[in-house]
Amino acid sequence: MSNTVRLFLFASLVLCHTGTISGHASEEARIKQASPSTTSNTEDKEGNNSKLLIGVREHARPFSFRTETRSGNYSSKSGPLRSKGYDGYMVYICDEVLKEMFISDPRGPEEPFGPEDIEHIDVDELLRQNPKKQDRIDFLESEIDILCDPATITRDRVKRYAVSPPLFVTGIGYLQLKNATPPDLEHTPGPGRALIGLVGATTSRHIGLQAILNSGEWSRFREKIITAMRSDQTSKIRKKQDIQNEKEGTVIWPALSHEEVSKAFCDNVVTYYVGDLEIITDYARQHAGCEWTLGATTYTNDRYAIFANIDYRRNKGRKAHLIGRFYEILNREIATADSLLDRAYRATFGDAPRSRQLELFYWSMRGSN
Known part of the structure; x- marks a missing residue:
């Protein structure tokens, strides 16, 4: 075997050995090597x-x-x-x-x-x-x-x-408070209250509400809800304070966040809390003493x-x-x-x-x- 071949094989072994050692380096070390110092x-x-x-x-x-x-x-x-x-x-x-x-x-x-x-x-x-x-x-x-x-x-x-x-x-559904007095058509939503609360910048605002109505749910309030959906009421993000200042109440409240609307729901300011089921149940659980029941099913396949x-x-x-x-x-x-x-x-x-x-x-x- 020539000296040139021996030298080549030796260099290959060294490189392989080096690669094996580096392969066992920790993930942080490899990231540090890949990342510039500045x-x-x-x-x-x-x-x-x-x-x-x-x-x-x-x-x-x-x-x-x-x-x-x-x-x-x-x-x-x-x-x-x-x-x-x-x-x-x-x-x-x-x-x-x-x-x-x-x-x-x-x-x-x-x-x-x-x-x-x-x-x-x-x-x-x-x-x-x-x-x-x-x-x-x-x-x-x-x-x-x-x-x-x-x-x-x-x-x-x-x-x-x-x-x-x-x-x-997942799917869009809704929560309502356990043992809450069922809303009546004439006095719903009521001063300072919202019939439906949801997060505005989500698919719940149109797709979710339409799917719930198409299932036959909330039939007593169908006309009120459809009128609100056709108005600009659902297009503007509003704060809880704005809802509580409404003398005739609000049919659909598009809130900024689940944190805000879930608290209002648990405080009995909102009758129906609408959203993706895993999300709305997780947020409702964050409020001590808040007990709710689920709607009949999920109404979309998201x-x-x-x-x-x-x-x-x-x-x-x-x-x-x-x-x-x-x-x-x-x-x-x-x-x-x-x-x-x-x-x-x-x-x-x-x-x-x-x-x-x-x-x-x-x-x-x-x-x-």
Whole structure:
């Protein structure tokens, strides 16, 4: 064997051994190696924000919400969004995908991607600043790149934005207080009260209410509700104080957040609390002594997904690549055994039993465990 061949084999062994050692490095170490030591410039050559802008929610339990605990520093255990004080089913999914992106971006060390390249945007705060916005998904036009919240798949949204596969299935329903006096037609809603309370910038406002009416529910109030839906009453986000100042009451109250409308419901200011079932029951549980009953069923079949704006004119080059990479990893992680969907459920709901509908959905996405 020639000296040249011996030298080549020796060098190959050294490289293989080095690769084996590095393969056992901790996730934090690998992320640190992939991330630049200084914060990257937040604007690209065209003046656009070069960071990946992730939209999260303050008030959308148990899917995307603000917690009391914030470490402020990224860790591989929590993830970039949870370390900033956000949690929930959709936040968990986004965090796990982003963590994988930190260590497996195929562009390599020439264009590293790390926690400092992400900026979280609170969409509920944007809604407070822009109360005329009809749909929070519209913030994908300019303020955010990816929306990590329980956004329902609709035909209109799919036409305008990139969308992931479905990640959760639920339905719109309603709660009413247990042992509450049934409302009567003549005096409903009543001074300072609302017949229906819901969060304005959601599909509950039109799709949900129409589905409930189509089922035959609330037949006594049908004309009042339809009249309110046709007016501008449902288009304006209103505060609880505004409702309580109404001498004749309010038929439909589009509130800013579930936190606000759930408290009003438990305080008996709202008769029917409408929304995605897992969300409204989770918020009602936050209020001590609040006892309620569910409506007869769920009235829609809603599928949650993660939406993004891959606008190749706005997101040229690296950012468009990152959004595409996000979807690539997400699709891979949900389609196999020990799916990211199962892990997100366990992290959010613990040992709570899954509905048959949800179990069948998970099975259809990743097969048998």
